[in-house]
Amino acid sequence: MRIIKGFKTAKYFKNTLKFWFAFGVFGTFSHAATLQESKWEQGQTLLTFFEKNAVPLKTYYELAPEDKELADEIISGSTYYTLYDDSTLLQALIPINENSQLHVFKQGDKYGMRAIPIVYFSKEHTISLSVSNSLYNDITRLTGDSFLASDFIQAYKGSVDFRKEVRKGDQLAIIYERKYRLGKNFGAPNIKASTLRVSNNNRYVIRHEDGHFYDLKGNNLTKYLLTVPLQYKRISSHFSMGRKHPILGYKRPHLGTDYAAPRHTPIRAAGNGRVLFAGTKGGYGKTVIIQHDNGYRTLYAHMHKIERKIRTGTQVKQGRKIGTVGSTGLSTGPHLHFGLYKNGNAVNPIKHLKVAQSKLQGKEKESFLISAKNYKEALNTALREDRLQNIPFKRVKNDYIVYLSKDDKNLN
Numbered sequence: 185m186r187i188i189k190g191f192k193t194a195k196y197f198k199n200t201l202k203f204w205f206a207f208g209v210f211g212t213f214s215h216a217a218t219l220q221e222s223k224w225e226q227g228q229t230l231l232t233f234f235e236k237n238a239v240p241l242k243t244y245y246e247l248a249p250e251d252k253e254l255a256d257e258i259i260s261g262s263t264y265y266t267l268y269d270d271s272t273l274l275q276a277l278i279p280i281n282e283n284s285q286l287h288v289f290k291q292g293d294k295y296g297m298r299a300i301p302i303v304y305f306s307k308e309h310t311i312s313l314s315v316s317n318s319l320y321n322d323i324t325r326l327t328g329d330s331f332l333a334s335d336f337i338q339a340y341k342g343s344v345d346f347r348k349e350v351r352k353g354d355q356l357a358i359i360y361e362r363k364y365r366l367g368k369n370f371g372a373p374n375i376k377a378s379t380l381r382v383s384n385n386n387r388y389v390i391r392h393e394d395g396h397f398y399d400l401k402g403n404n405l406t407k408y409l410l411t412v413p414l415q416y417k418r419i420s421s422h423f424s425m426g427r428k429h430p431i432l433g434y435k436r437p438h439l440g441t442d443y444a445a446p447r448h449t450p451i452r453a454a455g456n457g458r459v460l461f462a463g464t465k466g467g468y469g470k471t472v473i474i475q476h477d478n479g480y481r482t483l484y485a486h487m488h489k490i491e492r493k494i495r496t497g498t499q500v501k502q503g504r505k506i507g508t509v510g511s512t513g514l515s516t517g518p519h520l521h522f523g524l525y526k527n528g529n530a531v532n533p534i535k536h537l538k539v540a541q542s543k544l545q546g547k548e549k550e551s552f553l554i555s556a557k558n559y560k561e562a563l564n565t566a567l568r569e570d571r572l573q574n575i576p577f578k579r580v581k582n583d584y585i586v587y588l589s590k591d592d593k594n595l596n
C-alpha cells in the first residue's frame with residue numbers, strides 16, 4: 185500500500201483540490217483526509233473490503249442484483265483509491281474495467297455505492313525503433329508499456345516468424361493510442377497501425393474499425409476467433425459501458441452478453457484454453473472462467489450445473505461442454521451471462537465472436553484503403569526520422585503526480 189499524500193497544509197489543500205477534479209468524483213473531504221493507492225489483493229471481495237473498512241455489511245446485502253454482479257468484476261491486482269478521515273473510510277474508487285469503477289461513499293452514517301465512469305484522457309503516439317535485443321524487450325524498454333509490446337507481437341504472429349526472420353537492426357514503427365489516468369498508463373494501448381521491416385521488406389498491419397488487424401489490401405489477419413458458447417433463444421441484455429452522465433441519470437454498465445436459453449441448455453467453451461475457475465462466484469452463481477491464448481479470458485455465469493471434469497487447471501478444447509444454463513446467483517431467469525476479457529479488461533463479446541470477414545469489400549474496403557494509405561505514409565515517415573529518442577511518455581506537470589513507472593530516469 186502506498187500513501188500518495190497526506191495533506192494538512194493550505195498548499196497541499198490547493199493541489200489536492202485539483203487532484204479531486206482530476207478524479208471527478210471525490211467531492212467532499214476533511215482537511216485531514218488521507219488518500220491511499222492500493223492494489224486489490226487476490227481473493228479480496230467487496231464484502232471483505234467492507235469488513236476491513238468497517239462499512240456495515242448491509243451496504244453490500246442491500247445492493248441491487250446488478251450492482252452485486254458488478255462487484256464480482258473487480259480485477260485482482262488493479263489499482264484502487266481510498267480516502268480516509270483518520271481511520272474512517274470516506275470514499276473508495278475501485279475499477280471494474282477500463283471505463284468503469286465502483287464509487288463507495290459515506291453519507292452521514294451510511295454508505296452507498298454506484299458504478300461511475302473512470303476519468304481518463306488518451307493521446308496518440310508514434311514511435312519507431314531498431315531492434316537491438318528482441319521486439320518485446322525493445323518496445324517495453326522504450327515505452328515502459330509491456331501491453332504495447334505484446335499487442336504488437338500479436339499483430340504479426342501469423343505472418344512473421346520472429347525467431348527466424350527478425351534480425352538486429354530491423355526496424356519497426358507503431359501508431360497507437362494510450363489512456364492515462366493520474367499521469368500513469370491506464371489500461372491497454374490501442375495500436376492503430378504498425379510496420380515491421382524484416383528481410384528488407386516492410387510489412388504493414390492496420391487496425392480496422394471492427395477491431396481486427398488487416399493488411400494494406402484489406403485482408404483480415406486475425407487468426408484467433410471465439411465461438412458462441414451455446415444455442416440461445418435471444419440476447420436478453422447486451423454489453424454496455426453504461427456511460428451516462430451521473431446528473432442525467434444512473435445507468436449501470438453490463439460487462440457481458442446475456443443469452444436467454446432454456447434451463448439445461450449445454451454451454452460450450454468458446455475457445456481452447458485452461459480453466460482458471462470453476463465454482464460459485466458471488467452474484468454470478470455457478471461460474472466457469474477459462475484463460476485462452478493472446479490474453480483472452482471468458483466467463484460463464486449463472487450456470488445450473490458445471491461438468492464434473494471441469495476444474496481449475498483443466499485444459500479444454502473449443503466446443504467442449506462445460507456445463508448447462510441455469511439461474512444460480514442473482515438472476516431473474518435462466519440465461520448465460522457470458523463475459524469476455526482482453527488483458528483483464530471486459531470487452532464486448534459480440535465483437536469478438538462475430539465471424540470475422542476474411543476480406544473487406546465494397547464501400548467499407550474503399551474507405552479502409554484510404555486510411556491504410558495515410559497510415560502507411562505516416563509509418564514510413566516515422567521510420568525515416570528514427571524516433572528512437574522520441575520518448576512518448578511525458579511527465580504530467582501538475583504538482584502531485586510523482587511517478588510514471590518504476591524506472592523513470594529517462595522519462596522527462
Ligand SMILES: [Zn+2]
Pocket residue numbers: 421438440441442521522
Ligand atoms: Zn449479465
